[in-house]
Amino acid sequence: MNEKYIARSRQVAYRVLGEETIVMSASDSRLFNLSEVATVIWQAADGRASLSEIVNRRVCAEFDVLPEVAYPDALAFAEELARYGILHISDLPIPAVETSAPIAAAVNP
């Protein structure tokens, strides 16, 4: 199995609301509501952790599910979001996915 790496697009807005996450694409204003499990994957999608790591360390640990069951679902979820352009998938780690935050960094070093 080839490792897959996932990273949130810079062109989205998102916020956790309760256990779920709202995501909006800046390019077409499409709105998404991610479930609790999808929220865990989304939050871990920093481009550095592989999808299998995310599934093993986060999804399986938090939701009591086997990796061989969770991974195909997680991959299908990632591919669906990638089709909408709000998540990137790559065979290699994806660098620098987040925007820089000069002011925020100054306030909260």
Place this chain on the structure above:
Amino acid sequence: MSLMEQLNRKALGLGVPLSVHLDVTYRCNERCEHCYLEHDDRGEMTAAEIADVLRQLADAGVFYLTLSGGEPFVRRDCFEIIECARSLHFNVKLKTNAVLIKEKEAKRLRSLGVEQVQISVYSHRAEVHDAITKVPSSLNRTLAAIRLLKLHGLKVTIANVLMQGNSRDSEGVRALAAQFGAHYTLDPTITPMIDGNTSVLRLRLPARELGEVFHNAELVGDVESFCAPPPPVDEDVREGLPCSAGHTACYISPYGDVYPCVQFPLPCGNVRRQQFLDIWRGSAQLEQVRSIRAKGLPTCSSCSHLGTCTRCPGLAYMEGDMRGPSTADCEKSFIRTGIRTAGMLLRDAASAMPGLVQIQLS
């Protein structure tokens, strides 16, 4: 129920302020004759203060962030603020007159992932638009910016505030929006100035012209449905909330003052002295706003328009009672349907009553 409605309902249940409107300045490079603001700087928040507020808003769960003014781009650090907001993953909407947006700015807004830019256009005719903004060539500069923003793939909404000076130009502005591939929104509401001064209300559209707008299918869609008599009021309507102000939305001024809404100048706290969440959760004023239910409105609860009226509690507050009728909304309901509102009937009755003190001249 749409996804948006579901989110609003969920935010309401969780007590989350889903939307915040933050004016980063009241200064402006235009002097629009209907504007409700004073443009002097009385000590606006610094970029670092705003960054701190933005972090608090993100922690509170705010998703939709409208950055406006005044004209936000008169601040030299405007892009720092937008960058900070985007780094905190807000869905950012900008309200601007766009005259300071050139190629470099348009490109930067796109790369930052700003979701939407709302731009005020008063007329397709320069002499009308520029007379309202009181800035020569402002229409040309605004339209040039819209062209650039669209070229860079940004979503642009043209906001067309209708008043006496431009009442015949909505069709022209709508055509401009179509030509640019921009969205178009029409707003016939002129509000009192934020200090309560009502002199700008003289610019409101006369009833006959507002009636023409409300009966124009190009502007309102299905006229028959839009202007239909209100349906009977049911229990859901009577239990209903007036709007999102103070429930899932609020407004923050450039000086850090928190209000239920930009049109609702009831001071609820100041983020320079208190944490935002302490204000959001603990303000007695916000609690007062949240306690309003349609069935508890002394006049409007008996009105046949209760379920369809756009009654703005902020405008009502500026008239003296947040639970009272808003004259402008009463007029809109009447002009739309031809049926007088409870507020109008009350005023009619009051004006027909003899004075309490009668003086008889011999």
